[in-house]
Amino acid sequence: MTGIYLSGKTRLGTEEFDYIFETGTHKRISVIGPNGSGKTTLLRLIAGHECLLSGSLKIDEAIFDEPVSEFFLAPHLRELVLQHQGGSVFPHLTVEGNVAFPYRAKGYSKRNARSLASETIADFGLSELKDKYPKQLSGGQTARVSLARSLTRRPKLLLLDEPTSALDVESANQIHQILHRLDTTLLLVSHDPVEVLKLSDYIIALERNQVIQFGDLESIIQRPASPWLSKFFDLNLISGVATGLEFTSDCGERLQLPQHHSGNVQISFPSSAVSLHLSPPTGSPRNKWKTTIAGLDRKDNLVKIKLSGSFDCHATITLASFQELEIALGNTIWASVKATELNVLPNTIPAKT
Amino acid sequence: MMRSIHRPTPFGLLVVAALGFALLAIPFLGLAQRTPWSSFAQIATEETVLRSISLSMIIATSSACICVILGIPLGLVLAKAKFKGLKIVRAIVLLPMVLPPVAGGTALLFALGRKGFIGEKLNSWFGITLPFTTAGAIIAATFVALPFFVLSIESSATELDSKLEEASLNLGATPTRTFFMITLPMLRSSILAGVALSWARALGEFGATITFAGDNPGQTRTLPLQLFVALETNPERAMVIGMLMVVISLFVLVTLRGNWLGRR
Numbered sequence: 143m144t145g146i147y148l149s150g151k152t153r154l155g156t157e158e159f160d161y162i163f164e165t166g167t168h169k170r171i172s173v174i175g176p177n178g179s180g181k182t183t184l185l186r187l188i189a190g191h192e193c194l195l196s197g198s199l200k201i202d203e204a205i206f207d208e209p210v211s212e213f214f215l216a217p218h219l220r221e222l223v224l225q226h227q228g229g230s231v232f233p234h235l236t237v238e239g240n241v242a243f244p245y246r247a248k249g250y251s252k253r254n255a256r257s258l259a260s261e262t263i264a265d266f267g268l269s270e271l272k273d274k275y276p277k278q279l280s281g282g283q284t285a286r287v288s289l290a291r292s293l294t295r296r297p298k299l300l301l302l303d304e305p306t307s308a309l310d311v312e313s314a315n316q317i318h319q320i321l322h323r324l325d326t327t328l329l330l331v332s333h334d335p336v337e338v339l340k341l342s343d344y345i346i347a348l349e350r351n352q353v354i355q356f357g358d359l360e361s362i363i364q365r366p367a368s369p370w371l372s373k374f375f376d377l378n379l380i381s382g383v384a385t386g387l388e389f390t391s392d393c394g395e396r397l398q399l400p401q402h403h404s405g406n407v408q409i410s411f412p413s414s415a416v417s418l419h420l421s422p423p424t425g426s427p428r429n430k431w432k433t434t435i436a437g438l439d440r441k442d443n444l445v446k447i448k449l450s451g452s453f454d455c456h457a458t459i460t461l462a463s464f465q466e467l468e469i470a471l472g473n474t475i476w477a478s479v480k481a482t483e484l485n486v487l488p489n490t491i492p493a494k495t
Numbered sequence: 496m497m498r499s500i501h502r503p504t505p506f507g508l509l510v511v512a513a514l515g516f517a518l519l520a521i522p523f524l525g526l527a528q529r530t531p532w533s534s535f536a537q538i539a540t541e542e543t544v545l546r547s548i549s550l551s552m553i554i555a556t557s558s559a560c561i562c563v564i565l566g567i568p569l570g571l572v573l574a575k576a577k578f579k580g581l582k583i584v585r586a587i588v589l590l591p592m593v594l595p596p597v598a599g600g601t602a603l604l605f606a607l608g609r610k611g612f613i614g615e616k617l618n619s620w621f622g623i624t625l626p627f628t629t630a631g632a633i634i635a636a637t638f639v640a641l642p643f644f645v646l647s648i649e650s651s652a653t654e655l656d657s658k659l660e661e662a663s664l665n666l667g668a669t670p671t672r673t674f675f676m677i678t679l680p681m682l683r684s685s686i687l688a689g690v691a692l693s694w695a696r697a698l699g700e701f702g703a704t705i706t707f708a709g710d711n712p713g714q715t716r717t718l719p720l721q722l723f724v725a726l727e728t729n730p731e732r733a734m735v736i737g738m739l740m741v742v743i744s745l746f747v748l749v750t751l752r753g754n755w756l757g758r759r
Contacts, residue, residue: 191661217664218673230662234680247668329614369529 144169144298144327150197150207151350152187159183161197163356165386167295167342169327172337176370181331184229184348185301188329189224190217201299218247222299227307229288231276235288238263238272244295258277259294266290266320282313289320300324303331309488313452336410336487339379363456364437364448372441373455378416378455380409384486395452398481408487413446416468419476430478449477523741530734537566538735546713547721548739553696554717558636558697559690562644566689567682569641570648574655592642599638600706607634608707631708632715636697643696646683648691655681695747699740 151161159180165171169356173181183481186192188199190206198208201222206215227318232240238256239246243264245255263272266286277285285305292300305315305321321328321341332338338345338359345362347355355367366372382391384403390396417423423430437448445464447457457477459467467473509655520740521553531538573585592601607614607625616625625631661671679686701719708715710724725733 189661189665216670217661218667218669223665224661226662228659230656230658232659232662232677234683243663243668243676244666247663247666247672290665443716 144202146188146189146299146329147200148184148197150194150199151207152183153196154183157351159187159351161187161353162196163353165329165344167328170342170343171329171344171346173325173329173331173346173348174284174333174338174371174374175354181352182303184346185224185303185329185331188299189222189301190215190220190242191224197225201452217339219266221295221297222301223292223295223297225288225292225303225304225305226290229284231284231288231291233276236273236275237268237279240276241266241268241272241290241294243291250420262290262294262323263314277400278329280313281308282310282316285309285313285317286320288441289317289452293324293326297326299327299329300333301329304333306337307333308313323370335374335377336379336408337373339377340408364439364446372446376412376414376456376458377410378413379408379410380453381406381457383407389484391453393452395430395431397484398485399486400481402461403486410485411479411483413456414459416449416455416459416477416479418447418457418459418463418469419478420467420469423478428482429481430476433475435469435473435475435476438471449475510643525538526737526741530738531731535735535738538732541732543712544721544732545741547716547718548735549713550629550713551717551719553630554636554700555694555698557633559644559694561633562641562693562697563690566641566644566693567648567658567679567686570645570689570746571652571678572695573645574652576647588645588677589642591639592646596639596700596702596704597706600635600703603635603703603707607631610728620729626707627709627711627714629714632704635669635703635707636700639703640693640696642688644693647685647692651682651685691747695744698744698747708750728732 145167146163147164149166152159154423161180161184170428173184175181175384183192187194187207188201193214193459194207194209196209199206199209201220205211205213206220207213211298226450232243235243242252242255242259243439245258247433250258263269266289267281267284268290271279271283271287276287279287289305292356302321306317309317318337318340321330328341330338330341332341343359345356345359346353347362347367349368349370355362355371362371363375366375380391382389382395384390384399384407386402387399388396389403389409399409419430431452432477433451436450438452439446439448442460443461444458445461447459447464449455455477467475506564570586573581573588604612604626607617609615609618609624609626614625617625624633655678659677660673662678664670668676698717699719699759701723704715704717705720705723710716710720718723718736721737722736722740725736
């Protein structure tokens, strides 16, 4: 566990950034927000490539950056790695040279560094590529090299700036699997709600160069502080197994799929696609299940309802239909979603333990 | 059969380009046409000529080495540093490129010459005199060649992806190690290009050398100086030396600069 505490301001050119949050004991943290809301600057600040103008940055109680006491820990002394968007793989070094770099940086000889890195190279499935140069690699391979290199540093904290933004689904999935297994504390900048839901349990939300909300994933999904956030998290994610056109959730609930799939999958659907009924619905929606109302949250003309039961998900309905249903916390109700609203994500990582 | 898109160049452009090329190429034709080819080898291996060749090589190579040592930090600072007066510093660094070398040589003379304000101290404290010595000729050549090297470093250092250096720091490398393991290798091709350019410039140096280091056979009489002296006393030798310099320079430009710059 690596706790980050940041409260402070910085300025880049004419833009001012104001950050305040604390991550406590959480190890899977996502930084989200619209384009240009200060996500990358936040990572650069933590990594020591930008500095605070006021306030302080502490990691595990140790001061990293504090203008008042004129303290600034140089980037190479911070035991963390910032992995830039695109990976910043060294073009003049081979795959092996890149992955072994953190050992070289510590002063190991070329030969020792390479033998120390060989295990990581094998773990990442890069053994056959080890003599290639970055320009000979595909996007997915480059991302793996970059991640392998970050991990040979054995950082306490890994800062990832959109590690999968340029990757195809399968390469992104490989990266997700590796990240999922990691023991290191992760701070992930992502634009992808599915990635955030899969990989994090704590959220720092930025808008207009400020932290507008931070807290655990559940509470933010339940009470998003801005329209952008509520739109971002308007997504249910359920894991299970697909066999043909049928999906069985981990808890045994069955749903119809829009296309044929097999193996472990996750399905996602927006909360607005869920309809609620007092009695078992008849007619077109085949996907229906019995559920309990576990939470209610009203925002303007919409009510976001947390449903628990065989699987947890959210439904968003209008205030009018909510009043019509005459339901309250703890009530049992029928939920349904059209198969056409389901989005299937194959080859996913096993459910969180 | 190989096919490639052919984009026609406007005819007028070709004509003007040909004129420009002619202006640059015709003098060498003139020289080649008057060169006494039958006695070329004999003149080229005369002792005085050979001595000038080796002296020129020593001076150009030493000067290129000094350029590498001084020019890489200077180019990086110009590319990355932000301070007041940076524009003035850059202008002073590039001054020898536009200044007539004779003026540069004069300036060197008044600073480092026997009566110069530093030269005087060098002489009285350490007994060092630079004029009429090979060391003086190296300083004169470096004075005119260094800006070429610095410019080559600066232009590629400004395009250097600073994220790579950041990544190196994050991976635990100290700033010094980052410089040697990331920055220098990334600048490799521009360092090589800068070496070729500054070496060639130092090889052809005349004005600053003759003004500051004077004409001292065996010490400062490089190929260009030998050429100048021969022009009055032995025109045949002058033509041979001229031709030799054309060949050496052309060789440097075609092989070194072409290959190294093309690697990018």
